[in-house]
Amino acid sequence: MNRIFAICLFCLLCGLAAVRASAFDNANEKFKSGDFAGAATAYEKILTADGPDAAVYYNLGNSYQQLKQYGPAILAYERARLLTPRDPDLLANLDLARKAAAAFEDNARDPRLEAALNFLSRNEWSWLVAGAALFLGSLALLRGVVRPAQFWPRRCVLVCSGLAGLAIAVGATALYLRRAEADRGIVLTDNATVRLSPFENAEALGTPGSGHSVHLGAKNGDFHYLEVPGSNLHGWMSNKDVGAITPGHGTGR
């Protein structure tokens, strides 16, 4: 009975994977044939049905970029970057999209430090910190239970502890320096307007421009409070005009 159940489950999983692969291939075919809008819709559907996927986000970004919708393209690339931060294709296309949208990044940090911080995604940095902390904790527990002489040479324990401590310190520093990314968003449309208060008819304060990176704040109804880095422009923007890179903070687009 158990064997039959396992075979059924296996078949079901294989079938789901085949459907998913088929949808992905179909979307890619649309892109190849020049139907970029159709491809974008298909990629969006895959993401809605199956959850985040770096390749799908990347392809979605390409579709939007071909449609010259640089805001959604940059948003898709940034989301893909959360999953595959070292993908050179992704970084190159993101750079292209930013240049096309004239949404240049204004980094105050040293480029080498910036490159080192971005070598791992925030998720990878957090796993490094959590893993090193767990390793250090396990080592301490083992050290408490077993005598060092019976366990490992004392020097080996010290080196391992030092490395784990270093990983925690470096990872925690990277997470601290990149803490502002948690609430980053991308302006999606050219005419997206920052308003004085969260109402459609409130006074317009400025238009940051499509593809610009913003810091998202509190949410009020259909509006998000945001600040545009590098300027003193801040106010409320409609949720449909801005997308949070990390879902849960924004529009859910």
Place this chain on the structure above:
Amino acid sequence: MAAFWMAILICLTSRLAAAEVDVQLDRDSVPAGNGAQLTLTISGDNAGQPEIPEVENLIVQPRGQSKQVQMMNGHTSVSVTYTYIVGSNTPGDYQIPAIEVVVDGKKISTRPLKLKVLGQGAAQPPPGIPANPAGTSPAAENTEDASKRFGFLTVELAANDRKHVYVGEIAPVRIQAWLPADSRAGLRSGIQPEGKAFTLHNVSSHPQQSQEMKDGKRYTVITWFGGMSATKAGKYPASLSLDATVAVRDSSAPKPRRRMGGPFDDPFFDSVFDQLDTPMIQKDVTLKSDDQEIEVRPLPTEGRPAGFTGAVGDFKFDSEEIPNTWKTGEPQQITARLSGSGNFALMNAPDLTPADAWKTYPGKGEFTAGDEASFSGSKSFQFSAVPRKGGAREAALAFSYFDPAAGAYRTLTSQGREIQVAGEDIPEDKPAAAPAVIEPENPRVGLIGQHLKAAPAATLVPLVSRPAFMYLIEISAGLCGLGIILAWLRVRREDPKRRALAALEKATREALEAANAAKDVPGFFAAARLAMQQRLGALWNQPAQAITLAEIQSRIPDDSPVTRFFHEADRHEYSRLASGEILPQWRALLAEALASLTPSTR
């Protein structure tokens, strides 16, 4: 006799001539809530107190009186001046009826006066100046004066010859706050754009201050320099605002006449004292600039160089350093410095030419401001490059930017330098060996194609933003704490000193139990002596066998219970007495001796 009557006649005539009453208003109109000064001068002796008739909504407040006595050629004249402030909170035309005064028993009436009370915010022209000399609408003029009474802002592009800016350009602007010269002001905010499409950058933190005349008025002018930028093309009003608390002198307030005698009783001092006496009006105001429209032009797409990264301004090469000798595949440092004015934030390192012969890596750039508002300055770049092709060639640096003054893209090229590159050419597809250099930027310029294989589904929310992260950290901390506690317990358990002490305690306890259980005197004293020796040995850090009566006597007084117990034990041991009853006092002495081994005994 005739002379006598003549003198009396002259005297009477002079007295009759002196009895007169004069009334004056210092202005014809006042704004509502302010007052005009009414002066009533009565010349003559025995003048009664004047009474101002009541007029509906008209407020009359007495402000004092003064008396002048003048003697000239034996003739004495007396005049009393009464001062009142007259005004109303209700705008309208008022008539002050004739004021009756009794002088020398005679009723004398003044002429009636007219006072116009203007609406709120209306400005009052100074006395003697026509209210509306230019013939313009008084309401409009008054409103404009009132709005600028506490000061105003002006903003203008520092480059006066241009009325437009480009997207991405930080256009230098001069922002001036014009405050009345005799005012006191405190700023409550920084300068803010009034919205629309502009943002302000690098507003100078130390504004300049000067005194200037404008439209015949003297102002204290505070000048800031800053940059305005726009991200979207179009025509937008560049309006700025500044919250301030400004106190100005209320010129409409009445100025009391100060003919009080004394050294300052001269018209020359009037303006000085009036200035000091004029009350200040303080108000929280928002100084605003006029909505001056500025055109924001998009950066042209035609002629945009491939190396353009968004720098807008006017730049030039100051210096560059390119090593003379190279080897293919080996990186070397290149430094360059560009100076000028513009948007340095978007300025990237210059490109090394010819582009196909080099592979460059991101470096660092350091900006040095040339002025307080960071418009001008210089930026130094330091980056690594690896030559791909061997042989002799000319190397130069190229930098592209958009010149807003000319409205065109420019590409600067540094002076070429002859360099020698040793080694074989490196094929395009082979990555150059670049130890200790950070991963290069992707040099491809077109859109890179689709990914054909979907990766496993994941989550976009990083672990650090999930509750699981804190759980993992707490578990790790718990494991660390548990490990430390266990290690401490183990170390404590395995400590040789502690183990020896525990063994000694156990032996002492057993000896005392043996003493308590002993049935004969020698057995009791032997066990008790052993227990005492072990206890004292532990205290004095000596072996138990070394604790003798002599050792004890050298450390403890003879009358102590310990010494007495050892005396008793020795006495029984050396006397070889037959065994008998164990006396209760011996047990008591043992208990007392043990109890006396307190830390003070050590």
